Structures are given as structure tokens and as C-alpha cells.
Amino acid sequence: MIKILAACGAGVNSSHQIKDALEREMGDRGYDVKCDAVMVKDITEDMISKYDIFTPIAKTDLGFTPSIPVVDAGPILYRIAAMAKPVYDKVEETIKSNGLK
């Protein structure tokens, strides 16, 4: 299973939209993806190391450099399919290039 970490301010709205969209789209593309949604401020180096991909909404200063690939997932929130597609493609490319499964 590929584990993705999404993050936003309260860990309940934007990050959940990203989580739902990624799980649905990546599932449709044939990947077994599990995405968790958390508050940005709760992310630690230890937490992020347990995931395969980090998908923040925008540039995020965590106080450390994430040890996993980062894909900007903000365009998913625009709710326009054509704008979200490059994000899904980038996640898929990351999955393939890192041999994730």
C-alpha cells in the first residue's frame, strides 16, 4: 500500500478534500493508496518518515526538509478537473519513479 500524507490548517477541510480526491483517482488508476489528513503543525520528522509521499496545499515550512517526495496538491482544491489532473499525474509519476507499491 502507498501511504500519502496530506496536510492543512485544521486537518479537516482542505486536506480531507485532497485525501478523498487522491484515494479516488489513484484507485481508479489501479494503485492501492491510503492517504491521511493532518494539521500542518502536527507534522514531525518521525511522522513524515512513515509515509511515501507528502502532498501539502502549497509551499510548507515544517522546520525540516521532508525525507520523502513532495507533490504540491493545491490545484485539487480548485474543483476543476483539468487543473487537478497534473497533480494526479505527478503523484503517479512519483509512485512509478520511486518504485512504490
Place this chain on the structure above:
Amino acid sequence: MHAIIDIANKVFNPIINLGAAPIMLIVLTLLALLFGVKFSRALEGGIRLAIALTAIGDIINMLTSAYQKPLNDFVKSTGIHLSITDVGWAPLGTITWGSPYTLFFLVIMILLNIVMLVLNKTNTLDVDIFDIWHISFTALMAMYFGANLFVATLLILYIGALKIVNSDLMKPTFNDLLDAPDENPMTTTHLNYMMNPIIMVFDKIFDKLFPWLDKYDFDSAELNKKIGFWGSHFAIGVYLGIFIGLLSKQDVQTILTLAFTGGTCLELFSLIGSWFIAAVEPLSQGISDFATKRFQGRTFNIGLDWPFIAGRAEVWAAANVLAPIMLVEALVLPGNHIMPLGSIIAMGVTPALLVVTRGKIIRMIVIGAIEMPIFLWAGTLSAPFITSVAKNVGAFPAGVGSGTQIAEATKEGPIEQFLAYLVGKASEGQIEFIIYAALALIAYGLIFWWYAKQMKKRNAEYAAAKESN
């Protein structure tokens, strides 16, 4: 005519008697269908909302039942009258969405956005349907204090129009804060940014009197790292439970119960908040599809929920530092009756501070501390209204004492809550309130106009800097 009313009563009364959760299931499902959402997705949203409403009532019951007596004892033992429980944003959001009026105000806001887009008064398409509850909250509060539906609608049209204009004004600052290119469409219509004009007044004073303080700005990300889990929901619930237990002179067992109940409730409020957002999601997508279809070919700014700037460490560093400051202010502030708990990490306060100060952390903390009383007073003012709405939608425990009230210490839009109060009272015809409301609405518009001028200057500087590069 009587026959029609009789038939309407026969059809609708049994549905109304079912209670708020079933009504909202039906109403939300029907509205989503109206915006072209598939039946199964529409029904899923309706069921999720009914479940979220039911669950939030149970958690409020758990929290208020545990804290009612200790908070009363706290008042007796300290003489400090902080008897209103701060439940944070999630119960307020859910309760507000539990009112059918919210769907009416949602439609009004969509129409306002469309009209402003057509007339080229904005370039922002607001897709943050979920946060319409803040506007609905303002309107419902005005109605609670005496306004009729028409007046409440006029009030939110006024606030809503300025809110949308503000999203355009802030757009270049967001690009700056996110280090994003001009093509980045992210902006926000969130109500918390309507504090920007007030904050800007203090920021200008800072520019004149204390610019030297900026050199003491510290590394926000480093501070957040050090605070670690102490800023998380469950930890806040635990140590505030201990704080209230100790000051209200409870025994050890009660103190521990308060601590763990507080931690449990704050965790669950967030969890249930996410159910409620999932409930509105099919409707949000339906409305976005509806609007984007009708404006094909036009490039928009997209109005999102505020957290796309949550990646800026200053938002959290300021919130963490302001938490103990808020607690102390709450204890000594005359006229405040709310005990900070669920919203002590002031997410409703710090994003606007970030935008106006552009991340100057000392300014964010100092101005945040100065403006905090406005939030606490607004929380106190809105408590009877929030408690009343919670009771109306069946989200308030029947067994809890009649004096028990809930509110949010850092609810976004405190100025708008004062406006709602004044407009509501003015609607009852009291001449002094009519004068106060008129003056307040004019002042609100004037300070926004001054703020807009400052932001336009700032945006011109951004544009000039880009040209010179």
C-alpha cells in the same frame, strides 16, 4: 387559502417533527440534486450531515456535563465569572449548518458572487462552500437579536461583497507569502480576513512607533518544532482540564476526569468536523461545476478555505504564543465570560495577522494580543445565540442546566458579530440602536475603504518590483 395551508401543514409538519437531523438530510439532499449532483452522492451528503449533527450533540453533551459544575465552582472559588464553555469551531460550524436558513444564505452568497463576476467587480470564484457557515452565523445572530430575514440578508450582502473584494486585494500578498507565480489562482474569501483592516491600523502604528521591534523576529518553524505535541488538541484538552480542575478546587479524580474528557472532546470535535465537511462536499462540487460551466473561458482567482497558507510557520508560532496570553487576558478582561478551551490555538486569528504583517512574527504576536479582547467579547456576546441555535437543532443536551452556555473564544468575524448584534437590536426599533448600527456600518465601510487603499498601494509595489526584475 386555508385548504392550501392545511395541506402544507399535513405534508410538512410530520417532517418538521422528525427533528433537525432528518430535516437537514432531506434539505441537503434535495439542494445537491438541484445543482446536478447524482442521487447517491447527494443522499450520501445528507446522511453524513445528519450523522455529524447527531454526533456533535453527543460530544457537546459530554463536555458540558463534565465541565458545568467545575466551571460554576471556578466562579465561586476565584470570583472570576468564566462560565461559558469554549467548544471551538467544529460544533459551531455543524450547528450552523443544522439550520435550514444556512442553505438560503448559501444561495444568496452564490448569487452575489455570480453578479459580481458578471459585473467585473471581482475576479474571484468562491468555491469554499463549507465556510459559508460563517456568513450564515452572522445572519442568524442578527435574526436572534431581532432582525427579520430581509434585514439579515442585506447585512450579509454588505459583508459578503466586501469579503469578495478583499479576496482580490489579498491575492498578490498570497503569491508573495507562498513564493508563487502570478498564474497561481489561490486566494480566499474566508471571513477571518475581514479583521485585516483593524490589524492594518495597528500595523501602521507599529511602522511609525516600533519598527525596531522587527529585528527581534525569531525562527517560527524552530519554535513550533520545540512545542511539539503540547499544541495538539488532546494535550490542550488535558492541561486546560487540569487548570480548571485545580482552580475550581476539585478532587484528584475529578481533575483527571476533566483532563481526559477535555482531551477526548477536542479530538472528537475535529474528527466530527471532518464528517461534516465530507457531508457538504457533493454539494460544493455541484455548485463549483455549475459556476465554472457558466463562466467557461474566463480565468479566475479561486476562493479557497484559508489553510493554503498554513504552511507558513508564523501562523502556528503566533497561535502557540498567543494561547497562554489569551488565557491570562480571559481571566482579567472585564466583560469576558468565556473560558478559552476548544479554540485556544487561535486559528481564526493568526492568518489575518500573517497577511497584513507579511510574516513579521513579533508584530503578529503583539497585535494579536491587542486584538484578542475583541474576540473574547464577541464570544461572550454570541453565547446566548449559539446556545439557542444548538438547542433548536437538537445539538444541546436536554439535561444540562439552563444557565449553561457554549461559544467559541476566537470565532472568526468578531466585528461582524457586533454588527449583527447592533443590526438585530436596531430592527426592534430602539432609536439609540438604530444610531449605533448606522454608525457601526458606516465605520465598517470606511475602515475597509482605507484598508483597500493601502492594499492597492502594496499591490502596485508588487507589480513595480516585478517589472523592474
